[in-house]
Amino acid sequence: MWKARYIYLLLLPFFLWMFVFQYGPLYGVQLAFKKYSAKLGIWGSEWIGLGNFERIFITPAAVRAIRNTFFISIGRILLEFPLPIVLAILIDAMRGKRLKKIYQTIFTFPHFLSWVVVGAIIKNFLASNGAINVLLISLGLDKVDFLTNTPVFVAMLFATANWKTMGWSAIIYMAAIAGIDPELYDAAKVDGASRWRQIWHVTLPCIRSTIAIMFILAIGGIMNAGFDQIFNLRNGVVSKAVDILDTYIYDITFEAVPNYGFSTAVGIFKSAINFILLLIANTTVGKLTGEKLYS
Amino acid sequence: MKKKRWDSVEIVSFISLTLLAIVIVVPFWNAVVISFETLSAYVKAPFSWLPGEFTWENYASLTKQSGGLLRAYANTIWITVVGTVLGMAVMVTTAYAFSRQFPLKKPLFMIMLFTMYFNGGLVPTYLLVKNMGLLDTHTAVILLSLASTYNVIVMKNGFSSIPTELPEAARIDGANDLEIFWKVMLPLQKPMLATFTLFTAVGFWNNWYWPMLILNSKDKVVLQMFLRSLIQIAAQMANEVGTSLASELTYAKGIQMAAVFLVMLPIMMVYPFLQKYFVKGVLVGGVKM
Numbered sequence: 085m086w087k088a089r090y091i092y093l094l095l096l097p098f099f100l101w102m103f104v105f106q107y108g109p110l111y112g113v114q115l116a117f118k119k120y121s122a123k124l125g126i127w128g129s130e131w132i133g134l135g136n137f138e139r140i141f142i143t144p145a146a147v148r149a150i151r152n153t154f155f156i157s158i159g160r161i162l163l164e165f166p167l168p169i170v171l172a173i174l175i176d177a178m179r180g181k182r183l184k185k186i187y188q189t190i191f192t193f194p195h196f197l198s199w200v201v202v203g204a205i206i207k208n209f210l211a212s213n214g215a216i217n218v219l220l221i222s223l224g225l226d227k228v229d230f231l232t233n234t235p236v237f238v239a240m241l242f243a244t245a246n247w248k249t250m251g252w253s254a255i256i257y258m259a260a261i262a263g264i265d266p267e268l269y270d271a272a273k274v275d276g277a278s279r280w281r282q283i284w285h286v287t288l289p290c291i292r293s294t295i296a297i298m299f300i301l302a303i304g305g306i307m308n309a310g311f312d313q314i315f316n317l318r319n320g321v322v323s324k325a326v327d328i329l330d331t332y333i334y335d336i337t338f339e340a341v342p343n344y345g346f347s348t349a350v351g352i353f354k355s356a357i358n359f360i361l362l363l364i365a366n367t368t369v370g371k372l373t374g375e376k377l378y379s
Numbered sequence: 380m381k382k383k384r385w386d387s388v389e390i391v392s393f394i395s396l397t398l399l400a401i402v403i404v405v406p407f408w409n410a411v412v413i414s415f416e417t418l419s420a421y422v423k424a425p426f427s428w429l430p431g432e433f434t435w436e437n438y439a440s441l442t443k444q445s446g447g448l449l450r451a452y453a454n455t456i457w458i459t460v461v462g463t464v465l466g467m468a469v470m471v472t473t474a475y476a477f478s479r480q481f482p483l484k485k486p487l488f489m490i491m492l493f494t495m496y497f498n499g500g501l502v503p504t505y506l507l508v509k510n511m512g513l514l515d516t517h518t519a520v521i522l523l524s525l526a527s528t529y530n531v532i533v534m535k536n537g538f539s540s541i542p543t544e545l546p547e548a549a550r551i552d553g554a555n556d557l558e559i560f561w562k563v564m565l566p567l568q569k570p571m572l573a574t575f576t577l578f579t580a581v582g583f584w585n586n587w588y589w590p591m592l593i594l595n596s597k598d599k600v601v602l603q604m605f606l607r608s609l610i611q612i613a614a615q616m617a618n619e620v621g622t623s624l625a626s627e628l629t630y631a632k633g634i635q636m637a638a639v640f641l642v643m644l645p646i647m648m649v650y651p652f653l654q655k656y657f658v659k660g661v662l663v664g665g666v667k668m
Binding site for chain 1: 385386387388389391392393395396397399400402403404405406407409410413424425426468469470472473475476477479481482483487490491494496497498499500501502503504505506507522523525526531555556557560581585586587588592603606607610632635636638639642643646647650653654
């Protein structure tokens with residue numbers, strides 16, 4: 085160990101930070117089993133067993149947040165997970181190196197902006213008197229209330245999330261496609277396969293493992309249904325349909341009379357399910373494809 | 380020689396990607412145009428390819444407010460610079476250390492990995508900051524988002540990809556671990572370090588959640604908070620004068636979009652440098668843990 089002393093020295097700053105700011109909050113996790121009182125502090129507050137957790141299931145807003153979280157996340161897996169794969173294949177198939185580069189620059193850019201900025205741009209664009217509605221009216225169509233009509237708003241969440249991140253998510257698949265042995269395509273051509281068939285029989289099977297890994301990550305993130313986006317786009321009219329666990333935790337933590345014990349319990353409930361989902365997804369995909377995130 | 384004709388895959392990809400590019404660019408263009416036009420021109424035509432009536436007024440009124448945009452800019456730059464330097468320092472040293480072999484490596488790595496999958500959540504973290512007396516400080520904003528385990532792991536893979544002969548040769552020449560790190564390993568991974576420095580900086584620049592929760596003095600405000608509150612005030616004002624919720628955002632639209640552009644501008648400026656390394660495999664390492 086003395087031989088490795090410099091290694092430990094290099095690890096020290098990060099581990100100090102991690103123990104304070106990542107593990108430190110775990111001390112407060114006990115609040116989930118307590119009735120928090122500011123006067124008594126975290127340690128002194130009274131233990132109440134699983135009361136806070138039981139309360140989750142009898143609080144309508146909490147149950148709704150759980151349901152919305154699952155609904156929106158599953159929607160994201162169906163509508164947001166596949167598009168970057170398609171995008172990567174299309175970019176790969178396009179002619180012209182310069183144009184490819186320009187397009188890629190455009191597709192990736194929104195990823196580097198916060199949802200505060202993107203939210204402002206989208207709200208401006210989709211407002212009832214915004215650009216899209218001006219276009220719809222000039223085409224003789226009816227206005228669409230993208231921001232205040234609940235089903236349209238939910239669809240808009242999926243669309244704008246794709247708008248912001250699909251270019252970025254495609255990069256990982258593009259790297260995988262770039263790594264495919266060109267001889268496989270040559271062999272397919274010799275067998276008379278069209279470009280479409282090559283995509284189906286060469287490209288997709290070759291990036292299968294990357295897709296599997298990204299799928300594990302998506303499943304593991306089911307409990308995070310996109311706080312930043314929803315928080316910056318929601319309004320009172322649609323909130324019942326789009327308030328997810330994270331926005332719910334925020335709302336009950338910063339309301340007039342917060343119950344910190346209950347907030348913490350909802351947070352722990354969320355993390356615990358997330359953790360379990362990740363383990364299940366990891367073993368399932370591992371069995372199917374032989375690819376695992378960690379073994 | 381005649382060029383080969385485009386096949387159906389190329390045609391489909393060209394058309395769909397062109398449409399997608401337009402769909403991505405137009406909302407940005409719309410916002411920028413609005414920021415440069417007068418309110419009356421905006422009301423007349425919410426969408427135009429060029430400003431209906433050009434003006435700098437929206438930008439001027441943003442900089443005039445005391446304690447407003449300029450203060451937020453200064454604070455954000457400060458947090459970004461300090462946060463990036465400190466964050467990179469702790470992440471790079473850790474990444475390098477984990478690319479070496481040493482006793483207790485595995486358990487220490489697991490301790491780090493755990494933080495990626497489980498954390499105390501909002502209230503415990505908030506109370507920790509409060510109990511440390513760090514509420515309403517930039518220090519807390521920097522420390523809460525200082526390092527990312529994910530970045531550490533990707534950079535660790537970057538260091539691991541360097542052939543072991545290089546550090547071994549340096550060791551035979553009598554260099555210790557610190558010297559190998561500083562003189563051999565860091566210079567070999569300059570592109571990777573540049574990329575992650577930019578990623579970290581962008582992360583601090585875009586940071587809005589914890590600043591919103593922790594900072595409440597007016598002079599501590601950061602850009603993202605500034606923009607958020609500008610949008611919220613506009614929504615409230617519109618509600619008070621009785622416009623419908625749907626059209627709430629008309630109020631001071633030009634000023635809002637000017638703020639959007641100014642918050643976005645630095646990202647647009649570093650973006651070409653960021654993009655240079657995208658597909659170079661720097662990020663691929665992260666998936667192959």
